[in-house]
Amino acid sequence: MNLPLRLPGSPAQEPTTIGGYVLAISKALQASGVDSTRVLKAVGVPLTMTNDPLSRLPVSTLTRLFRACVDVTGNPYFGLTVGRFIHISNLHALGYALAASADLMEFCQRLERYFRLASQTCEIKVVESDHALSLHVRLLVDVCAETEDAFFTFIVLAMRQLYRPDFNPLRVALSHPQPGEGAAPYEALFRAPVSFGQPGPMVALPKADVHNPLIGACAELAQLNDNLSNTYLARLEKGDVVTRARQKIIEFLPNGSCTRDKVASALAMSPTTLQFKLAERETSFHDLLDATRKELSTGYVRQSALSITEITFLLGFSDTSNFTRAFKRWQGVSPTAFREGAKPASA
Structure with missing residues (x-):
């Protein structure tokens, strides 16, 4: 049974996933020799689902769809199959930002910040x-x-595509029980120890790999898609004051007038209420x-075309010395040293 997700201060509502997951499931069904249209109609899933972040599917419906897929394919590892068909485009702006990440650390941090979009x-x-x-994944429902298998399959395969084909995690933990047919398909895919029935799902990566560059690294594209992810999250989570305030902060920063009063006014509340x-x-x-x-x-x-003064x-800083002090506090090095290749301090 799916439990309702409640954001603080918002009414109860069932959580949703992006429609792009349905597109990946359809491809996995077709690859298994099954008419995906027939299965989607039987479960009551709209055939009009797209990668648009606002094209959403309730989690309970997604669960029914997955169960129908397992039944019709007879494949207890169908989630692993779906994970192979999830493309970055299925996650819209989040997917493109992941693909443009500088390294696996940024890749993971983007998942932490924006996965609610998916x-x-x-x-x-x-x-x-x-x-x-x-x-580490904390399940809210x-x-x-x-669902769990597809997520971790996508994550590991995306890292191999963007980093190195021979990249392997250190270990993977899943919250669901081990299938009766055994763990061999999991171990073959992840090429790492896999444990089942764990309190919290997780994947551990070798620390030595996380700061090495990814092949699609592009700071400008990553930034554009981060901003787009923030915009969509603010539309999707209208009751989440943190998401909405962050989106307004991003909007107002370049104007040099990003104050609590201005953000509160833009959110139609008083500064005291916002606080x-x-x-x-x-x-x-x-x-x-x-x-x-x-x-x-x-x-x-990381965008070499931007001068430190422009940044x-x-x-929204008044002068470069204030920005430099803040950046050293965040990263342990100056902006210039970071740009020249100094690795950031551990967060």
């Missing part, structure tokens, strides 16, 4: 240790095993402004 079923947290970078609502989410306007500037700053600095004003 699915509202979970929260993703990046955890860094001495030897590994891990993506019950999801079927196929109260942010406090309910365990943050503040100052913290949100600082975090947003930090997220934007590395993408801007200073794009981020």
Whole structure:
């Protein structure tokens, strides 16, 4: 049974996933020799689903669809098959931003920030240790095993495509039980130890690989799609004050007038109300402004066409010395040193 997802201050509503997942499922059915149109109609899934972030499917419907697919194909590993057919375009702006990430660290951080655009079923947290970078998934609702399998398959295969074909995670943990037919297909795909029935799904990556460049790295494209992801999230999560405030901060920063009063006015509330609502989410306007500037700053600095002075004003700082001090606090090095190849300090 799927539990309702509630954002603080919003009415209960069932979480949804982007329609692009349906396109990947359809391709997986066709590859299995099954008429996808017949299955979609039987489950009641609209045939008009697209990659548009606002074209959404309720999680309960997605679960019914996956169960029907397993029944009709007789494949207990159908989720792994679907993961092979998820293309970056199925995740819209998030997918294109992932493809343009500078390294696996940025790739993972984008999943953490923007995965709600693809699915509202979970929260993703990046955890860094001495030897590994891990993506931990906190499920907000019950999801079927196929949903979990498709997600981790897509993540690992995308990393291999963007980084190296021989790249392997250190380990993968899944919350669902091991299929009765065994774990061999999982181990063959992930080429890593896989555990089942774990409290929280996760994938651990070798720390030595996470700062190496990806083949599609393009800071400008990544930044454009990050901004587009923020815009769509603000439209999708109208009751989420953090998402809406962040979108307005991004909009106002280049004008040099990004204040709490202005953001509150744009959200049709008083500054006091905004601060109260942010406090309910365990943050503040100052913290949100600082975090947003930090997220934007590395993408801007990686764009060689932008001077440090231009970046200073794009981020709403009054002068370059203020920006440089803030960047050193965030990354441990100056913007110039970062641009010249100095690795950022651990977050």
